[in-house]
Amino acid sequence: MRIEICQNEKELGIRAAKKGAEILRKAAEVKDRITAILPTGASQFTMFSQLVGEPGIPWERVDVFHLDEYVGISPDHPASFRRYLLDRLVARVPRLGSFQAIAGDAANLAAEISRLNGLLCERDIDICFAGIGENGHLAFNDPPADFETTDPYIQVNLDVVCRQQQVNEGWFASLDDVPASAVTMSIRQIMKSDHLIITVPEARKARAVKSSVESPVSPQFPASILQQHDNCFLLLDPDSAGLLQTRD
Numbered sequence: 001m002r003i004e005i006c007q008n009e010k011e012l013g014i015r016a017a018k019k020g021a022e023i024l025r026k027a028a029e030v031k032d033r034i035t036a037i038l039p040t041g042a043s044q045f046t047m048f049s050q051l052v053g054e055p056g057i058p059w060e061r062v063d064v065f066h067l068d069e070y071v072g073i074s075p076d077h078p079a080s081f082r083r084y085l086l087d088r089l090v091a092r093v094p095r096l097g098s099f100q101a102i103a104g105d106a107a108n109l110a111a112e113i114s115r116l117n118g119l120l121c122e123r124d125i126d127i128c129f130a131g132i133g134e135n136g137h138l139a140f141n142d143p144p145a146d147f148e149t150t151d152p153y154i155q156v157n158l159d160v161v162c163r164q165q166q167v168n169e170g171w172f173a174s175l176d177d178v179p180a181s182a183v184t185m186s187i188r189q190i191m192k193s194d195h196l197i198i199t200v201p202e203a204r205k206a207r208a209v210k211s212s213v214e215s216p217v218s219p220q221f222p223a224s225i226l227q228q229h230d231n232c233f234l235l236l237d238p239d240s241a242g243l244l245q246t247r248d
Helices: 009-030 042-051 081-088 109-120 160-168 187-191 203-214 222-228
Strands: 002-005 034-038 062-066 068-070 098-100 127-130 153-157 181-185 196-200 232-236
Touching (some): 009 034, 009 042, 009 127, 009 196, 042 081, 042 196, 062 081, 068 081, 098 109, 109 181, 187 222, 196 203, 196 222, 203 222, 203 232
Parallel strands (some): 002 232, 034 062, 034 127, 062 098, 196 232
Antiparallel strands (some): 068 181, 153 181
């Protein structure tokens, strides 16, 4: 894990996008198809705005999967992660190779997860962008996270801290409105990515950052697993880095 502290949240998002674009361009030099995992959430707005405008990315050769989606929510819902990515990426990159969406509202959710797992299990993931939740989750792997499953996507229950974060960020009106479960990329699948770009702004994430960086690797601190990835870039702003004992 390599930690970089940016001057502010805007710089953080721009730097994450530029690092990611560089990785995508380099992958395109040696591969016909590129696989990218893309995140959602309030912490990623600037990153997406910058990424779609970065020059030289051969988007027509990029296959995009996303990290997670709520169970039972249609793509028309304002909080849908499919909608988020359709609006912020797919609609702005007309020649995108493909977008493999998680249908969290599928009538047969087990079959939908099986479909996604079949698509992803044989792929090498060139890059995964992600964040860290207030409870230390990585994607929707809330504590205690499953560090053992090798399934690419799994269904999980969401804890109260995670669900309250969604309310506080304005995605839902109340806690009762937030779904209790989601489909998420598993910890082991995320860690298979060749490169990880982890973007974490704001003081409300500072305790989670500290646990992820300074605590022993543990399912109780899901993002602590990032300590074991050789090509993980953890991008922070001064607020999210505020509790770290060592600030590079």
